[in-house]
Amino acid sequence: MPKAIPAPLQAHYDSGSTCMAAALLIQRADGEVFGFTSASRPLVLDLTPWDADPWDLAGLTAFEFTSSQGLDFSSLESTAGFEVDNAEIKTLNDGSLFKTDDILAGRWSGARFRIFLYRWDVAAPTIAADVETLKVGTLGEAKPLSTVVTVELRCPKQQLQQAVGAVSQANCRVRFGSQGIGQCNKDPAPFTHTFTVTAVANKGQFTASAATQVADYFGYGVLTWLTGLNRKLAMQVSTFEAGVFTLSAPMVFNVAVGDTFEVVAGCRGRFAEDCRDKFNNAVNFQGEKDRPTRDRVVSGGGT
Numbered sequence: 001m002p003k004a005i006p007a008p009l010q011a012h013y014d015s016g017s018t019c020m021a022a023a024l025l026i027q028r029a030d031g032e033v034f035g036f037t038s039a040s041r042p043l044v045l046d047l048t049p050w051d052a053d054p055w056d057l058a059g060l061t062a063f064e065f066t067s068s069q070g071l072d073f074s075s076l077e078s079t080a081g082f083e084v085d086n087a088e089i090k091t092l093n094d095g096s097l098f099k100t101d102d103i104l105a106g107r108w109s110g111a112r113f114r115i116f117l118y119r120w121d122v123a124a125p126t127i128a129a130d131v132e133t134l135k136v137g138t139l140g141e142a143k144p145l146s147t148v149v150t151v152e153l154r155c156p157k158q159q160l161q162q163a164v165g166a167v168s169q170a171n172c173r174v175r176f177g178s179q180g181i182g183q184c185n186k187d188p189a190p191f192t193h194t195f196t197v198t199a200v201a202n203k204g205q206f207t208a209s210a211a212t213q214v215a216d217y218f219g220y221g222v223l224t225w226l227t228g229l230n231r232k233l234a235m236q237v238s239t240f241e242a243g244v245f246t247l248s249a250p251m252v253f254n255v256a257v258g259d260t261f262e263v264v265a266g267c268r269g270r271f272a273e274d275c276r277d278k279f280n281n282a283v284n285f286q287g288e289k290d291r292p293t294r295d296r297v298v299s300g301g302g303t
Helices: 007-014 100-104 156-161 271-276 294-298
Strands: 020-027 033-037 043-045 063-065 072-074 086-092 112-119 131-144 148-154 192-196 199-202 205-207 222-225 234-241 244-247 260-264
Touching: 020 043, 020 063, 033 043, 033 063, 100 131
Parallel strands: none
Antiparallel strands: 020 033, 020 112, 043 063, 072 086, 086 148, 112 131, 131 148, 192 260, 199 205, 205 244, 222 234, 222 260, 234 244
16 A cells, blocks of 8 residues: 655655655653654654554644754665565764663663654644654664664564464463463462562662562562662562562662562462462463473383
8 A cells, every 4th residue: 555645745745845854753661752853953743643552642742853862864764575674773872862771771672663754844844744654663772882872673574573373381381460362361460569678789689578478479570660760670580588589680770778669479380389379370371281201202112
């Protein structure tokens, strides 16, 4: 299906004398919205026409796209087949936007983006008349270099490269609390708890004295920070005992006494210890606990 270009913008293209600039809109998973333009002056645009799932742009009627980052696109192309369209953007590495700690924390990973052209010669460009969308997708790997930051752009066709199906295994293969056919289907709400940090050993180990559950109750569970420098970041719990949480990897930012977090009881995918005894959910166990071992398969008859 051919792309629809607003009639006023098409007339501008047909005039043979165009005044176009490129802009980039980004919305991270935590809801933060950022905008950049390749023009030498900022762009103010009403984003409400783009406020549709999965975007959440309600209220951004006069959003400003900054011109200070030195936005530059490279190899921006689209193909008709199923090959993934890869491209990059470059911005200045001045510490004002793509901070190294935020990149390491994964705050930019998977963020939604929209690249579009707009007429900069009009006083107030509008999406309906002066804007042409070129590409949408998600952000991939970000690389902070000495003077610039390069960010990979991934188109929606990237999802077609993902493996489809499941691998047979003895333990459960799905995430605790996942919903749907062939999923866990256990409501995680009764097993979700909120605590406050009362002592800190380091970025990956701390104590919440109110957490009095039995040893390993939160082992392999997911912990999400509600306050503090790590707010909205999540990490898997490696071990838990006597109120002490040890994470599978240190947090990027410091953990402080008084920080609050939400943590879900852990499930290590075992049938008896977890699915049956801990969560009373044996009927939804998604593993092959009785499958024959390799020795059983290759052994001779009667052995």
